Amino acid sequence: MPSLDHDTNPPANWPPGVTYLTRSRLSPTFSKPHLPLLHDPPSTSSSKPTNKHPQSQTFPKDLIKIKKITQEGHPAQGQLGLVALKRLEPKTKILSYLGVYHTRPHPESDYDLSVVRTLSSEIGEEGPTTVDIALDAARQGNAGRFVNDYRGIGRAPNCQFVDVVDCNGWKGMEVWTLGKGVNKGDELLVSYGKGWWAGRQGGG
Secondary structure, three states: OOOOOOOOOOOOOOOOOOOOOOOOEEEOOOHHHHHHOOOOHOOOOOOOOOOEOOOOOOOOOOOEEEEEOOEEEEEEOOOEEEEEEEOOOOOOEEEEEEEEEOOOOOOOOOOOEEEEEEEEEEEEEOOEEEEEEEEEEEOOOOOOHHHHEOOOOOOOEEEEEEEEEEOEEEEEEEEOOOOOOEEOOOEEEEOOOOOHHHHHOOOO
């Protein structure tokens, strides 16, 4: 197997075949005219794309660990999740969600988060078209990709995805604890949202 282009040595329990990132990257097929839409507010000039962000995001090894799920009945049994190594206080950033920025259409991925969705100035056969930019961590990402949905595990999520602007001035995502925080030993859980589940009904 060819060596993966990791940004640095992956944390413990990192799965083989996935490139570990400390910076999100642009897909080689990213539609360059749409790059200004990643900025907040949107840039009025053509921004020169960079392959990697100038500042890296380190794994918070003092806060969480990647753990294989062995619990019977857990929806992600046999897969990986994130577990708190100590009490995580409410409304605290845990880590960024890193991956590859791409413009849709794109192959379906369970690790895809939409960061920009807006009407385009281009007019299609049925009227204005939609520009959809997403951040996919299926093949390249960081530990944010292991945050599981709370359904079938807990009564409610204890974390959430938060829209942010990163060090490039680009729109991105972070994982933050919710109002009650996360106790030591508990799994970090978010809500993927009804739209995520609706898109997978009947599809497994």
